[in-house]
Amino acid sequence: MSRARLGVLVSGSGSNLQALLDACASDGFPAEVACVVSNVPTAYALERARAAGVPAVVVDHKALASKADFERALLGVLREARVEWVCLAGFMRLLSADFLGQFPGRVLNIHPSLLPAFPGLHAQRQALERGVKVTGCTVHFVDAGTDTGPIIGQAAVPVLPDDDEKSLSARILAEEHRLYPLAVRLAVTGQVSLDGARTRVAAQATTGELALRSPGAPK
Ligand code: GRF
Numbered sequence: 418m419s420r421a422r423l424g425v426l427v428s429g430s431g432s433n434l435q436a437l438l439d440a441c442a443s444d445g446f447p448a449e450v451a452c453v454v455s456n457v458p459t460a461y462a463l464e465r466a467r468a469a470g471v472p473a474v475v476v477d478h479k480a481l482a483s484k485a486d487f488e489r490a491l492l493g494v495l496r497e498a499r500v501e502w503v504c505l506a507g508f509m510r511l512l513s514a515d516f517l518g519q520f521p522g523r524v525l526n527i528h529p530s531l532l533p534a535f536p537g538l539h540a541q542r543q544a545l546e547r548g549v550k551v552t553g554c555t556v557h558f559v560d561a562g563t564d565t566g567p568i569i570g571q572a573a574v575p576v577l578p579d580d581d582e583k584s585l586s587a588r589i590l591a592e593e594h595r596l597y598p599l600a601v602r603l604a605v606t607g608q609v610s611l612d613g614a615r616t617r618v619a620a621q622a623t624t625g626e627l628a629l630r631s632p633g634a635p636k
Pocket of ligand 1 (some may be wrong): 429430431432433434506507508527528529554590593
């Protein structure tokens with residue numbers, strides 16, 4: 418069976434990109450990374466892509482006159498690489514409804530909180546400031562809002578008394594790296610899909626090793 422072609426959009430370190438690259442390199446994974454695009458020329462994620470032999474392209478929003486120009490250039494790169502699914506992985510630009518309409522139900526994002534709590538920037542800092550005892554990460558379908566799209570999966574972690582932003586971010590990131598490949602697998606195989614403003618989950622995605630659950634569901 419042919420593998421789904423992912424375009425991964427990044428702006429920074431790219432540890433989630435790495436998790437996707439590693440998953441795609443594993444036996445039987447139903448997707449491959451067809452290209453990586455960064456809006457930041459110095460992003461370390463670009464090195465990770467090159468090291469994995471994946472085309473790494475910079476589309477620098479600062480070098481383009483408007484958001485429309487940026488998105489046109491981005492779309493050109495993704496089309497050229499025959500990308501079918503778009504995965505945002507630490508990508509720090511908001512995409513317009515027009516752009517998202519080019520990949521209907523096929524744009525995913527990962528965010529370091531249990532949405533709808535703490536959308537936007539500095540989610541871990543927001544969690545610490547509010548004193549929550551549990552936080553985590555969320556993979557969701559992307560809509561034109563900020564971290565508002567229908568949720569595919571979440572993983573929870575404790576917030577410990579001595580945590581600072583760095584320690585909490587690291588604990589969440591470890592879960593992100595587990596959750597994103599799992600969510601991508603479920604999405605590209607159609608076990609989760611966008612149904613209007615909701616996520617539809619096929620029965621086979623609710624049990625067994627692919628089940629999206631954290632903490633674990635009762636056996
Ligand atoms: C992650 O915490 C992700 O959830 C958020 O930005 C961070 C990106 O980290 N959207 P990395 O670039 O994948 O290491």
